[in-house]
Amino acid sequence: MKILVTGGAGYIGSHTVVELAQAGYEPVIVDNFSNSATSVLDGLRAILGHDVTCHRIDCGNAEALHQVFKAEGNIQGVIHFAAFKAVGESVQKPLAYFDNNVGSLLTLLEVMKDEGVTNLVFSSSCTVYGIPDQLPVTEATPTKPASSPYGRTKQMCEDIVHDTSGAADNTLHTILLRYFNPIGAHESARIGELPLGTPNNLVPFITQTAAGIREKLTIFGNDYDTPDGTNVRDYIHVVDLAKAHIAAVQRLLDRRASDIVETFNVGTGHGNSVLEVVKTFEEATGQKLNYSIGPRRVGDVPAIYADATKAAEVLGFKTTTSLRDSLASAWKWQLALGK
Structure with a gap:
């Protein structure tokens, strides 16, 4: 059973490709490699023991998607990762984020409908x-104005999915997964977070600093307004994610969803x-x-973490990896890159 994975050579995408294959699905990657490396395909081959089908195209290209x-034929579903994802960069390049993140979803939905x-x-x-009024946030927590263009693209995309699903000719069934902060790497250290240029996320900056690639963090x-004055996030191991x-894919295919x-x-x-x-990274490794303290970064939310009850009770999903083990796996991946 084939599942199309847009952005499947990216950080979360590549780990999901592994889990799909190991669960008995046939993942098909679509990626333009604007923010990922072709070496990821070698890592996937090493883990799975076979090549994964990959089409090097842009999701904004409707003809290529068709x-x-x-x-491929018989594609049963799509996991749509393909998007620009850096909060800070989105503040500097908002038009690029709106064009890429919203535009690619619109194109994909049109092609999925046609196919x-x-x-x-x-x-x-x-x-x-x-910036939520209360923590933790549940799925019923009101969405407030996003703190960055990146966040606004995700709000817009969710709205587009809801509006599309409400159309008279709709056949689309969707699960929206609201991620928190993925970290870590596959236990094999053959795939992991691979930022091109200066990292935008905390953990690769930590590992590159520890490896001497960066002078300091x-x-x-x-x-x-947090216990120690620094931002608070919900860090989830990428394999758990x-x-x-x-x-989610299995729930859709089994038609167990309670709503469209x-x-x-x-x-x-x-x-x-x-x-x-x-401090946990230092203890684990x-x-x-x-490191030093700098000024606040535009677009950052002070604190946010999940109420994960619904995912556990309805989706049957719970995380299993600790922060310490997640950070240790990130360091193992950084050391493998150094070799």
Whole structure:
């Protein structure tokens, strides 16, 4: 049973491809490699023992997408990861984010409709909640104005899915997964987070600093209304996150969804501050980090973490990997890159 994975060579996408294959599905990757490396395909081959089909196209190219659907045949569903994803960069390049993130979804939905593919798992984000009034956030927490263009693209995409599902000629069934902060790497250290250029996320910046690639880590602000003044996030191991997609795909294919669009938070249900992550990394790896405090970064939310109850009770998904083990796996991946 084939599942199309857009952005399947990316960080979360590649780990989900592994979990799909190991669950008995046949993943088909679509990726333009604008923010990923072809070496990921070698890592997938090493883990799975075989090549994964990959089409190097842009999701904004409707004709190319049609060709993929026709060439593959029998695609039963789509997991849509393909998007620009850096909060800070989105503040600097908002038009590029709106064009790519919203535009690619519009194109994909049109092509899926034409090709008669009705199952979609959409990669959403906790950024849709904006700066929440209460923590943890549940799926019923009101979405407030997003703090960045990236967050606004995810809000827009969710709205597009809901509006499309409400149309008279709709056949689309969707699960929206609102991610929190994925970290870590596959246990094999053959795939992991592979930022091109300067990392935008905390953990690869930590590992690159520990490896001597970066001179120091800058923590953006220590004057937030949090226990130690630094941002608080819900850090989930990427393999745990990938497994949530398998549960979502199976729920769609089994037609067990209670509504035509369902939404789930995918997190651990626990928040950790940036300083806690730094100290846990040092404890897990024995590496001392050179870090300093800098000014706040535009677009950052002070604190957010998930209420993961619905995912556990309805989707049957729970995280299993600790923060310490997640950070240790990230360091193992960084060491493998160094070799």
